[in-house]
Amino acid sequence: xxxxxxxxxxxxxxxxxxxxxxxxxxxxxxxxxxxxxxxxxxxxxxxxxxxxxxxxxxxxxxxxxxxxxxxxxxxxxxxxxxxxxxxxxxxxxxxxxxxxxxxxxxxxxxxxxxxxxxxxxxxxxxxxxxxxxxxxxxxxxxxxxxxxxxxxxxxxxxxxxxxxxxxxxxxxxxxxxxxxxxxxxxxxxx
Amino acid sequence: xxxxxxxxxxxxxxxxxxxxxxxxxxxxxxxxxxxxxxxxxxxxxxxxxxxxxxxxxxxxxxxxxxxxxxxxxxxxxxxxxxxxxxxxxxxxxxxxxxxxxxxxxxxxxxxxxxxxxxxxxxxxxxxxxxxxxxxxxxxxxxxxxxxxxxxxxxxxxxxxxxxxxxxxxxxxxxxxxxxxxxxxxxxxxxxxxxxxxxxxxxxxxxxxxxxxxxxxxxxxxxxxxxxxxxxxxxxxxxxxxxxxxxxxxxxxxxxxxxxxxxxxxxxxxxxxxxxxxxxxxxxxxxxxxxxxxxxxxxxxxxxxxxxxxxxxxxxxxxxxxxxxxxxxxxxxxxxxxxxxxxxxxxxxxxxxxxxxxxxxxxxxxxxxxxxxxxxxxxxxxxxxxxxxxxxx
Numbered sequence: 368x369x370x371x372x373x374x375x376x377x378x379x380x381x382x383x384x385x386x387x388x389x390x391x392x393x394x395x396x397x398x399x400x401x402x403x404x405x406x407x408x409x410x411x412x413x414x415x416x417x418x419x420x421x422x423x424x425x426x427x428x429x430x431x432x433x434x435x436x437x438x439x440x441x442x443x444x445x446x447x448x449x450x451x452x453x454x455x456x457x458x459x460x461x462x463x464x465x466x467x468x469x470x471x472x473x474x475x476x477x478x479x480x481x482x483x484x485x486x487x488x489x490x491x492x493x494x495x496x497x498x499x500x501x502x503x504x505x506x507x508x509x510x511x512x513x514x515x516x517x518x519x520x521x522x523x524x525x526x527x528x529x530x531x532x533x534x535x536x537x538x539x540x541x542x543x544x545x546x547x548x549x550x551x552x553x554x555x556x557x
Numbered sequence: 558x559x560x561x562x563x564x565x566x567x568x569x570x571x572x573x574x575x576x577x578x579x580x581x582x583x584x585x586x587x588x589x590x591x592x593x594x595x596x597x598x599x600x601x602x603x604x605x606x607x608x609x610x611x612x613x614x615x616x617x618x619x620x621x622x623x624x625x626x627x628x629x630x631x632x633x634x635x636x637x638x639x640x641x642x643x644x645x646x647x648x649x650x651x652x653x654x655x656x657x658x659x660x661x662x663x664x665x666x667x668x669x670x671x672x673x674x675x676x677x678x679x680x681x682x683x684x685x686x687x688x689x690x691x692x693x694x695x696x697x698x699x700x701x702x703x704x705x706x707x708x709x710x711x712x713x714x715x716x717x718x719x720x721x722x723x724x725x726x727x728x729x730x731x732x733x734x735x736x737x738x739x740x741x742x743x744x745x746x747x748x749x750x751x752x753x754x755x756x757x758x759x760x761x762x763x764x765x766x767x768x769x770x771x772x773x774x775x776x777x778x779x780x781x782x783x784x785x786x787x788x789x790x791x792x793x794x795x796x797x798x799x800x801x802x803x804x805x806x807x808x809x810x811x812x813x814x815x816x817x818x819x820x821x822x823x824x825x826x827x828x829x830x831x832x833x834x835x836x837x838x839x840x841x842x843x844x845x846x847x848x849x850x851x852x853x854x855x856x857x858x859x860x861x862x863x864x865x866x867x868x869x870x871x872x873x874x875x876x877x878x879x880x881x882x883x884x885x886x887x888x889x890x891x892x893x894x895x896x897x898x899x900x901x902x903x904x905x906x907x908x909x910x911x912x913x914x915x916x917x918x919x920x921x922x923x924x925x926x927x928x929x930x931x932x933x934x935x936x937x938x939x940x941x942x943x944x945x946x947x948x949x
Contacts, residue, residue: 389563392733396563404563405732408675408914428735429831431696431728432916 371424372515373434377453378443381413386530387443387504388419391511394518394526395423403428416447423517437461439515443490443503448476459483464510466490466503470557486514488554490546497549498542505543509550520551559737559804566694566729569701569736570636570662570722571596576744577708578606579660580631580751583622585613587641588674589726590664594636616641620648620659627657628766630756632708634659638726639666642680646687652719653688654782655766658711659719661689662704665827665878666726667913675914676726678826679879681855682887688782690720690789691856693826698736700724702806703853705739708748709796715788723855725828727914743803786857793854810859812851813866815841819848821903821929822867824892825876826852829910829917833876836922847926852888860895867892868899871933874906874925876945878917885942904932907942921945 374391378384385406392404403422420434436456442448445467453463459482467473468489477485488510490503498505505527512523524547531540564572571593574582582601584594601610611626613619619635627633637645642663652659663681667673681691692707694700700722707720724730739747755764770778790810797808814834816822825833830851840847850866852858867873873896877886884890889907896902908925911917924945932939 389733393563396561396735401735402563403732403734408727408731429696429834430919431725431732431828431831432918435918 370426371422371428372438372517373436374421374423374439374441374511374515375434375437376419376421376441376443377447377451378417378419379413379447380411380415380417382443383502383504384417384443385419387508388421390527390530391508391523392421392423393530394508394512394523397522397526398518400424400517401426401428407433416451439464439511441507441511442466443507445473445476448473454478454483457483462486462514464488464507464514464554466507468492474557485557486510486554487557488550490550493546493549493553497546498539505546506550506553509547510554513551513554520548523547523551559739561735561737563733563735564697565731565733566697566700566724567593567664567731568596569697570704570724571600572738573701573704573744574634575600575606576739576741577632577634577705577748579608579634581609581611581623581626581633583611583613583619583626583635585616585619585637585641587616587638587666589666589730590636590638590641590662593662593664593730616644617648620645620652623659624648624652624655624657627652627659627753628655628756629758630753632712632751633657634661636662636664638664639668639674639680642684643668646684649684649687649689649719651767656717656782656785657719658708658717660704660707660711661719661721662700663721663723664726664730665723673913674726676728677878677912677914678723681721681723682879684721685856685887688718688786689856690716690718690786691723691854692720693723693853693855694729695827695830695851696729696736697724697734698806700729701736701738702800702804702808705744705747706793706796706800706808708751709799710789710792712751713792713796714754716785716792718785718789723827728828737804739804747800747803789854789857790859808853810852810854811863812853814849814851816848816850816866818846820846820870821872821874821926821933822848822850822870823874823876823922823925823929824850824852824888826855826878826888829876829878829922832917832919833922833925836919836926840923840926845926845930847929855891858891858895860891863892864895864899867896867903868901870903872904872906872929874908874929874932876908876910876925878909878911880909880912889942905941906932906939908945909943910945915946
């Protein structure tokens with residue numbers, strides 16, 4: 368990994384992808400790093416493809432532009448693989464984290480280069496089990512923490528819980544905490 | 558204690574306003590400023606501060622309310638963006654002409670038409686001659702720091718002029734980044750207690766604001782206003798020195814980056830300066846002696862000091878995020894004026910970038926560096942003014 372880790376999220380409007388990027392940045396802040404989190408600003412429409420970005424670094428972040436060469440690409444909805452080139456600008460050693468259950472189908476669609484790695488977590492299934500709604504972002508944030516090595520699972524879980532704490536009942540807060548932990552535990556390389 | 562946070566530029570500005578707790582704020586929503594004042598209004602509604610919040614029906618009214626409240630004797634603020642600032646146009650001159658120390662974040666946005674909500678500097682540049690002091694900010698930290706310092710500059714007895722604090726819309730206003738909040742007490746002590754000397758509500762000592770002044774004295778009145786602007790350089794520097802004591806951060810009228818042995822330089826405002834610094838570093842690694850200068854105080858403009866820094870260079874490329882159609886970009890004109898009275902004259906180039914929120918990418922900064930290096934090497938067929946990265 369570079370001194371600065373650049374992350375690009377692909378999701379759909381209304382899925383909470385932008386929130387996930389924010390929560391991850393916040394969790395990395397607790398470890399003393401410099402962080403950025405921002406979406407691609409366009410018309411906001413539920414279901415439409417969107418991108419969000421993170422930069423996480425040991426040194427001050429001065430770039431104020433989209434991530435063009437991501438170290439890590441996250442795909443919150445695997446159906447995006449049909450219409451979007453999620454590998455655009457990726458390095459030979461970039462990592463991909465896909466929210467999906469069917470691993471074989473993903474392998475075929477991703478067409479990775481030799482040095483690139485792909486990880487899968489079934490975030491939607493985990494979310495249904497823990498939160499009761501198909502919002503895969505908490506498991507994805509847990510999985511991202513694991514594969515990036517940027518932050519410990521307990522810190523992320525606490526941060527996610529805190530971000531829900533003010534507005535949601537105990538059940539939802541705890542559900543998201545568990546979702547993060549399960550994302551961390553269940554993500555695997557394919 | 559100062560604390561590191563991950564927040565948006567709008568969060569940061571709202572937090573500064575909360576710490577300052579002005580007497581009166583007028584608010585009218587306009588993207589991308591909206592959630593700045595929305596957040597601030599939450600602080601008021603939650604009873605965290607006791608600012609009198611006036612919800613108005615337009616930006617013209619917002620500035621009018623600020624003018625009335627400031628003349629009455631209050632510490633006053635509002636915030637706006639793009640077309641909102643344009644609609645304030647008439648009242649901007651009233652605020653500065655009445656010498657009212659109003660402070661206003663401007664979250665930079667393009668002007669219509671075509672309709673566009675994204676960042677460029679056409680709004681604030683259109684207001685550059687309105688008699689307002691302008692501070693420009695690269696990121697959320699600088700926006701927060703500038704906003705706190707703005708009150709001290711505006712209210713200084715030698716100045717008494719309104720201040721705009723500019724920050725790039727969306728790019729900074731809506732992006733989360735790490736920055737540091739100063740402790741509430743330290744901010745409160747820094748801005749201090751504001752006591753208006755000529756308050757309309759001080760009925761023991763009646764005064765008039767905004768009377769008719771015709772051909773006999775208007776000219777002299779404006780000369781006094783112009784003289785006050787000249788004093789802003791000293792006051793801004795003094796306030797920055799004091800601010801360093803509570804923040805540990807150093808501010809000047811402008812920032813220079815890797816200029817010590819530079820032969821060429823980029824001149825650029827706000828967030829694009831950050832991206833450009835990274836590209837300057839990469840060029841330096843390849844042995845290119847390029848530096849960067851980022852104005853912080855745009856009104857008044859420190860022509861003399863900037864001229865001194867640039868006069869010995871071979872070439873300078875000025876990046877403008879707005880255009881003066883049929884002329885050069887507004888920043889270019891100031892840089893040209895900074896250099897004319899000095900012996901050595903670098904070649905000057907003007908590049909227009911990022912209008913209506915077009916991303917300013919590292920490759921754009923590189924194009925500017927390549928152009929300024931070519932100019933330094935004596936290449937003659939370079940366009941003096943050009944739009945960067947125009948799509949086919």
